[in-house]
Amino acid sequence: MKVAVVGAGPAGSYLSWLLARDGASVTLFDASFPREKPCGGGLTGKTVKLLPTAPADDPVPARWVNSCLFSSGAVERVEVQLDRPVGIAARADLDAWLLRQAVAAGARHVAVRVTGLGSAGAVRFGAGCEEGFDLVVGADGAGSLVRRTLLGPIPASRLTIAVGWLASGDRQMAIHFVPGLAGYIWLFPRFGHVAVGICAPLASAPTRALLGRLEAEVQRLDPALLEASRRPYAHTIPSPSADEECLLEIAGPGWALVGDAAGLADPITGEGIYYALRSASELARALREDASTASYPERALEGFGRELLMAANLRERFYAPGFSARMVRYGARSRALRGVMADLVLGEQGYLGLKRRLLRLAPRFLLESAWQLVAGDA
Numbered sequence: 001m002k003v004a005v006v007g008a009g010p011a012g013s014y015l016s017w018l019l020a021r022d023g024a025s026v027t028l029f030d031a032s033f034p035r036e037k038p039c040g041g042g043l044t045g046k047t048v049k050l051l052p053t054a055p056a057d058d059p060v061p062a063r064w065v066n067s068c069l070f071s072s073g074a075v076e077r078v079e080v081q082l083d084r085p086v087g088i089a090a091r092a093d094l095d096a097w098l099l100r101q102a103v104a105a106g107a108r109h110v111a112v113r114v115t116g117l118g119s120a121g122a123v124r125f126g127a128g129c130e131e132g133f134d135l136v137v138g139a140d141g142a143g144s145l146v147r148r149t150l151l152g153p154i155p156a157s158r159l160t161i162a163v164g165w166l167a168s169g170d171r172q173m174a175i176h177f178v179p180g181l182a183g184y185i186w187l188f189p190r191f192g193h194v195a196v197g198i199c200a201p202l203a204s205a206p207t208r209a210l211l212g213r214l215e216a217e218v219q220r221l222d223p224a225l226l227e228a229s230r231r232p233y234a235h236t237i238p239s240p241s242a243d244e245e246c247l248l249e250i251a252g253p254g255w256a257l258v259g260d261a262a263g264l265a266d267p268i269t270g271e272g273i274y275y276a277l278r279s280a281s282e283l284a285r286a287l288r289e290d291a292s293t294a295s296y297p298e299r300a301l302e303g304f305g306r307e308l309l310m311a312a313n314l315r316e317r318f319y320a321p322g323f324s325a326r327m328v329r330y331g332a333r334s335r336a337l338r339g340v341m342a343d344l345v346l347g348e349q350g351y352l353g354l355k356r357r358l359l360r361l362a363p364r365f366l367l368e369s370a371w372q373l374v375a376g377d378a
Contacts, residue, residue: 001025001287004123004133005107006114006146008033009091010273011259012139013098015280016107017052020311022288026107027133029114029125030140033091033099037235038164038197039270040188041094043087044347047274050281052101061097062087063190065173068345072177072325076219078332080341086285088173088188088195094273114140117149121254135293136220136255137283139276142238144261152248154263156202158246160237160270162213164197165230171222178217182315183270184324185217187225196225199270207234239267240305247305251293256283262300267312268319274347278304310351336361 001024005012009029015029043051043062054060064085071077103109112126120132139144142154160183176185178220183200198214205213211232218225238260240246250262258264258279265272282303286296317323331337340357343349349357 001134001291002132003027003102003135003137004029005137005139006030006123007140007144007259007261008099008102008109008137009095009139009259009276010098011096011140011261011276011280012137013102014050014277015137015139015258015284016054016102017098017105018280018284019287020102020106022284024287026102027131028099028102028107028109029123030099030109031113032109033111034096036166036233037091038162038187038195038233039091039102039235039272040195040197041089041091041190042188042271042273043089043094044271044274044345045084045086046347047277048087050274050277052098058097058100060087060089061093061191062089064088065189068342069172070089070177070328070331070341071174071221072328073179076325076328076332078328078341080331080338080345082342082346084346086173086345090190090193090195093191093326114145117146125226134254134285138255138261139259139280140255141260142236142263145258146255147257147261150252150255151257154238155241158239158241158263159202160199160239160265161202161207161210161234162197162199162237162270163207163214163232163234165227165232166197167194167196167225167227167230168185168192169224170193176217176221177328178213179325182319185214185221187222194225202236216300237265237270237272238263239265239270240308240312242309244301244305244367245336246308247301247308248297250279250300251283251296252292256293256296258283264300264308267308267315268351271347275304275308291335293350307350307352314351334361 005028016026020026114125115126124130138144174187185198188195250257259276264275282299283296
């Protein structure tokens with residue numbers, strides 16, 4: 001099978017690695033490489049399990065951390081210890097690493113921009129070049145040209161805007177919830193610098209206003225991160241709606257979408273690297289077993305999509321006034337709840353089983369809270 005993969009981010013490079021190993025002839029188009037993104041670059045435990053085995057002389061370029069500080073408003077805060085480390089990577093480094101694995105497996109990287117799609121799998125690129133393929137895969141981000149051409153753009157209602165900058169120094173991994181914002185601020189330590197960012201629904205505030213909100217909060221939280229030479233940048237993050245049809249539309253005869261191009265990121269956290277890799281994995285499996293994209297959307301829905309649909313259902317309640325403050329406050333009082341928060345960070349706790357687990361923990365939480373109140377009075 002001759003495959004064109006448009007976009008060399010995590011989804012495109014990982015898919016190219018998988019398909020090249022399976023014997024496909026893979027051409028990976030991407031001219032804007034390497035590039036950075038205003039995201040934390042977090043690699044949860046379930047994400048790390050999907051990554052190719054790192055060569056001895058080329059380890060995964062991630063910083064590993066064992067705790068996360070949660071805070072809300074000016075007072076509420078709790079430090080959560082993790083049972084196993086989470087990796088944090090600069091996207092330029094991680095994407096370049098994944099591309100190296102794809103090329104080593106036999107994929108061909110063509111560093112030119114795809115300018116359009118023709119009929120019957122034709123891809124137009126560079127200065128008037130065109131080549132035919134059996135399959136064209138869009139892995140070219142939230143503004144995917146492949147998606148716009150074959151399916152249509154992702155609706156604005158499903159887009160989150162992330163803005164931030166990179167600051168020198170070192171910090172603890174931290175997530176800060178801001179009252180009145182359907183999103184959060186992150187401080188994620190990488191090698192040699194800290195990723196500082198904020199995210200919120202695209203329609204909630206202009207980018208400049210969101211950046212101002214971030215600057216004001218960082219001024220209060222950690223003014224040393226407000227470097228005079230900082231260079232802010234922005235990026236959109238797509239996610240599914242609560243309607244499963246938005247997942248069932250991501251492929252057709254001779255084409256498919258993966259990662260951000262398919263709108264696959266967590267609607268609550270914005271985490272997308274895991275879903276980029278999982279979507280690539282499910283597409284590769286469909287092609288390996290069926291030699292067709294026909295089963296890919298259903299595989300994606302059943303493999304991981306229902307978690308995303310549940311997150312879309314929960315998003316409004318999660319960011320409702322007061323919820324994050326209560327979560328942080330109760331987490332400071334309950335080891336059981338801190339365990340849930342740690343598993344959410346690690347990616348070990350899904351949304352589908354979250355309510356059931358919280359209900360099981362309710363008696364223990366009440367006992368721990370009562371004990372802390374008694375101990376405090378004593």
